[in-house]
Amino acid sequence: MAGLVLDGVTKLFGRTAAVDAVDLSVADGEFLAVLGPSGCGKTTLLRLIAGFERIDGGSISLGGRVVSDSAKRLHVVAEERRVGIVFQSYALWPHMTVAGNVGYPLSVAGVKGQAHDDRVGAALDLVGLSGFGTRRPAELSGGQRQRVALARCLVMEPSLVLLDEPLANLDVHLRASMEDEFAAFHAKTRATMVYITHDQAEAMALADRIAVMDGGRIVQVAPPRVLYAEPATAMVAGFIGKGAVVEATVLERLDQGRAVARIGGVTARLRCSATTGLGPALACLRPEDLTPGADGLPTIVRRATYKGGVTALDLVPEGMPGVTLPLMVGDGRVPEPGQRLTLAIGDGWIIPAGR
Numbered sequence: 001m002a003g004l005v006l007d008g009v010t011k012l013f014g015r016t017a018a019v020d021a022v023d024l025s026v027a028d029g030e031f032l033a034v035l036g037p038s039g040c041g042k043t044t045l046l047r048l049i050a051g052f053e054r055i056d057g058g059s060i061s062l063g064g065r066v067v068s069d070s071a072k073r074l075h076v077v078a079e080e081r082r083v084g085i086v087f088q089s090y091a092l093w094p095h096m097t098v099a100g101n102v103g104y105p106l107s108v109a110g111v112k113g114q115a116h117d118d119r120v121g122a123a124l125d126l127v128g129l130s131g132f133g134t135r136r137p138a139e140l141s142g143g144q145r146q147r148v149a150l151a152r153c154l155v156m157e158p159s160l161v162l163l164d165e166p167l168a169n170l171d172v173h174l175r176a177s178m179e180d181e182f183a184a185f186h187a188k189t190r191a192t193m194v195y196i197t198h199d200q201a202e203a204m205a206l207a208d209r210i211a212v213m214d215g216g217r218i219v220q221v222a223p224p225r226v227l228y229a230e231p232a233t234a235m236v237a238g239f240i241g242k243g244a245v246v247e248a249t250v251l252e253r254l255d256q257g258r259a260v261a262r263i264g265g266v267t268a269r270l271r272c273s274a275t276t277g278l279g280p281a282l283a284c285l286r287p288e289d290l291t292p293g294a295d296g297l298p299t300i301v302r303r304a305t306y307k308g309g310v311t312a313l314d315l316v317p318e319g320m321p322g323v324t325l326p327l328m329v330g331d332g333r334v335p336e337p338g339q340r341l342t343l344a345i346g347d348g349w350i351i352p353a354g355r
């Protein structure tokens, strides 16, 4: 069953569409990340789903129930959508205990006595904070505060959990351990989750599928591996993982999703979509597609950055202005900046909407 369905959802601010005809379907129990650069419309999309903003076009349904429909002027208010939200700023009450914070929405909803305490206990248990009920937020770490915010959202048993950059305020180490916790938590509850982030590593680590947004539109929705291997646009290719987008000319279509293309004077066999035709295109080259060799693209090493066990090289290919190719090399003979290196192109992807 679809947990969340967006059909042609549009939101205008003046004449600009912050969210532009978005179609999206999130399955019951799925963990979907919405990823995109600053200003692409992620937060607006989340506010529309939550019911904080009215839509100007399209419709939204939650668990089979229409909650926004612009044609029918239907708008179910936020409190009646059974949507839980976790913000990056935690928004905990500092004067209340942890149990008080978690139980607050229950009290507002009129749940009292044993039922109230049982549900608070279960929510704290779920986020690994049983025994912390009497503490105040100031006596907790950043990660623990975020878990209280998660418990407060779950105590209402929402049909959908929206997370708005929940780890943005945490340091790098804590982010990594909270990523693990979110993943474990999702596996345990199977709650439908929509996770907003501009951090592609976070989205890749957590999500079943990632929706990439650009300029108010969703440009691709796919599992992390597909986004990485088969980006639909040059923007997705540049945003997900390390890689380069280069000009190519498709010379011949082969069987099994392959094509022969020419890149900077070198002929290579690349992967392509069913719609790829002959002629000018853009190709995405990842570090693992390239190998130093005797034949191939002549390049010059611009930068070598040691990454612990491997060195990341930035290579500038001759006659391809503005292009930097990434390459990872193991310890041993690491090329120096300024050194020449010839690169064989063993694989790559012709971007379908490339030109």
Ligand SMILES: Nc1ncnc2c1ncn2[C@@H]1O[C@H](COP(=O)(O)OP(=O)(O)OP(=O)(O)O)[C@@H](O)[C@H]1O
Binding pocket: 013, 018, 036, 037, 038, 039, 040, 041, 042, 043, 044, 045, 198
């Ligand atoms: N209340 C508003 N009034 C006018 N314009 C707005 C309003 N809220 C957002 N916008 C505009 O809509 C666009 C999308 O904004 P939004 O906050 O959804 O982006 P975002 O992807 O969440 O960005 P960030 O990652 O920086 O939070 C931006 O151009 C923004 O300036």
